[in-house]
Amino acid sequence: MSVSMVTGGSYLESLLQGQPQLPPSSLAWLNQLRAHAVDRVSALKVPTTRDEEWRFTDISPLAKLSFQPVHAESSLRIADVEHFYIEEAAIRLVFVDGAYAPELSKQSNGIEHAGLIVTNLPSAAAVHATAIEPHLGRHAVFEDNVFAALNTAFLHDGALIIAQRNAAVEKPVHLLFIATQKETASHPRCLLIAESGSAVTVIEDYVSLQKEAYVTNTVTEIALADNAQVNHIRIQRDSTEAFHIANCAVSLGRASRYRSVSVALGARISRFNLNALLAAEGVECTIDGLALITGRQLADTHTCIDHAKPHGTSWQSHKCIVDGAAHAVFNGKIVVRPGAQRTDSSQSSRNLLLNAKARVDTKPQLEIFADDVKCAHGATVGQLDNEEVFYLKSRGLSELTARNLLTYAFGAEIIDRISVASLKHRLEQTVLEQTQRN
C-alpha cells in the first residue's frame, strides 16, 4: 500500500466524520445523488502529483490537517462582517462556515424579486424541485473528482439562484462565504439557473475572519438556457493558511453569453477547476482570471472550454502575478469537438514573476477535432517589458514608479473587467497594495 493511499484514506475519513450527519431529504433523487457521491468518495483517493491533472500541485499538506466538526451556531453580528458587503448588491446570501446565516443576509427567503429567486437550498428544495432536479449535481461531474464528490456527499446547504424567463436583473447578487473556525471543512454549493432570455450578475465571494488553516471545498453549477446572459464574478480571498478547492461547471445553451472574471488572492493552496460546455450553437463565452500570490502560496487554475457545437466563440485571458516563493499553475484546455465548425477561440496566459524564487507553470492544451476553426493561443512568463519601462521613464517616471505602475496595470487589466464598481475599486486597491515596492 502506498503512502498516499494511507494519508488519503485517513484524510477522507476524517473529512467525512467532520461533518454532522445529514437528515435525509424528502426528495428521493437528492438522497440518491448524495449516496452515489459517498460511494465515489469511498472509491477515490486524494490525488497526488503523480496524477497528470495534479502534476504541479502537491496537496499533501491538506491531508495533515485534523478536522473538527463545525459549530452549528454562528455568533457573528452584521458589524463583524459588513465590511465584506458590496453596496451595489440588492440581494445577499451569507454563509458562515458553510451554513446559511439569514440574519446576515439581505432578503426574505423565497421572495421573488422581479423574476429572480435567490434562496438557500434547503428552503427551496421542495418548492423548486422540478427546476432544480435537472441541474443539481448534473453539471459538476464527480465520478472521478474526489472533491466534487465530497461536496456532493454533503450536499445540504447552499445558494440557489433562478433567473426566470426573460428576467433582466440589473443589480448583482452577492454570495458571501465566510470562514470563521479553524481546522474545519466547509462544502459551499451554488446552483445558478438562468432561464431563457434572462440576464443576471452573480458575485461568488470567499472570505475569512481568521488566519489559521481550514478547508473550503466548493462546487458551483451554472446552467444558461437559450439566450441567457450570466455575468459571474468569483473572488477567492481566503486566509493565506487555508486550502481552497473549487469546481465550477457551466453549461451554455443556444446563443447564451457567459462572462466570468475570477480572482485568486488567498489560500495557502488553491485549486480552481472551471469547465464550460458550449452545448449549443452560437455561444459567447469570456473567461478571465487573475492570480495574485506571494509567500508560500500556490494557486492552480485548470480551465476547460469545451466547444461541442458550431459557431461558438470563447475568449480567455489568464494572468498571474507571483511574488515571494509562490507558485502559480495554469492549465487551459480548449476542446473543439467534431462538427463544432466555425469555432472562434482565443486564449492568452500571461505571467509576471516578481521574485527569483517565484514560479509559474503554464500549459495551453488544444484538442481540435474540427477543421473550419480559428484557435489562437499564447503564453508568456517573465519580468516587465523593457520597452514599457523605457516608455514611462521617458516621461519622467523613475524606474521604481514605472515598474510599480506596470505591475499594477498588469493585474488591473483583469480587475477592470469586473462590472461592479465598488468591488472593482476595492480589488484595485488590493492589487495596488500587493504590487508596490519601495
Add this chain to the structure above:
Amino acid sequence: MIYQDSKTLLDVQGLRATVNGIEILKGIDLTIRSGEVHAIMGTNGSGKSTFAKVLAGHNAYQVTGGSVTFEGNNLFDLEPEERARAGVFLAFQYPIEIPGVANSHFLRLAYNTVQAQRGREELDPLEFEDFVREKMKLLEMNPDFLDRGVNEGFSGGEKKRNEILQMALLEPRLAILDETDSGLDIDALRIVTSGVNHLASKDNAIVLVTHYQRLLNYIVPDYVHVMESGRIIKTGGKELALDLEMRGYDWVGAERRAAAGA
C-alpha cells in the same frame, strides 16, 4: 525658426553607438539652438531612430564614443527619466499600450513628476482634468481618451495625438518626434502638425525624424539633415527635402562619395 543669439540646446560631437555589439551610429555631429526646427531624413536603417533613442536614453543602445551636451551638461550623466525632467522629450514611433492604467492617471503622473522637478505646483485629479481637457482641444481629441487605458485600442493616429498631448503637458526644451507622420491620414496629419507648430517657440527646439517630405509641408524645418550609414552626410535648408522627394536618397550618397574620391 532661426533666431539671432539663441542659446545652444544640444551639441552632438562624433557620437557613436552600438546595439548588440553592432555599430549603428558612426560619428554624428549636430548642433541645435533654441527656436530651431531640424528634420533628420534618411532611408530605413540609416540610424535615424537609433539616434532618437540614444538621445532619450534607451538602454538597448551602448554609447561607444563622442559626446552629447544638453544645455551645457553631459546628457549621458542623466538617466532617461532625468533627461525627461530636464526637458528632453521623445515622441515614440510606436507608443506603448498600457491596459489597466487610465490615460488620465498616466498623464497626470508624468505631468506632476516634471512639474515637481521644475519647482512648480502639482495638480490634483480634478484640477488636472480641467487642465488636460484644454490641451486636448489643441489636438481635437475626444475627452473619452482620458478614461481609456494608456493607448489601449487607440488607432495609429490617436496614439500619435496622445504623444503630442504629452509634449504639450511636459513642455520640453527639446522635442524629438520619431516618425510622427507614419500611419496618419491627411486629417490626422494636419491636426498633429498644427499641434506641434502651436507648441514650437523661441525657447524650445524640435527634431523631426522622418522618412518622407510630406510632414515638412506642415512643419517647416530650418535645417534638413540626411543620414546614411550612421552619419549625417548632408545638411541643407528646407529645399533639400524637396530635392530628396523628387530625386530619392541615392544621389546624396553618390555626391558624397564623388567628393571623397576627388
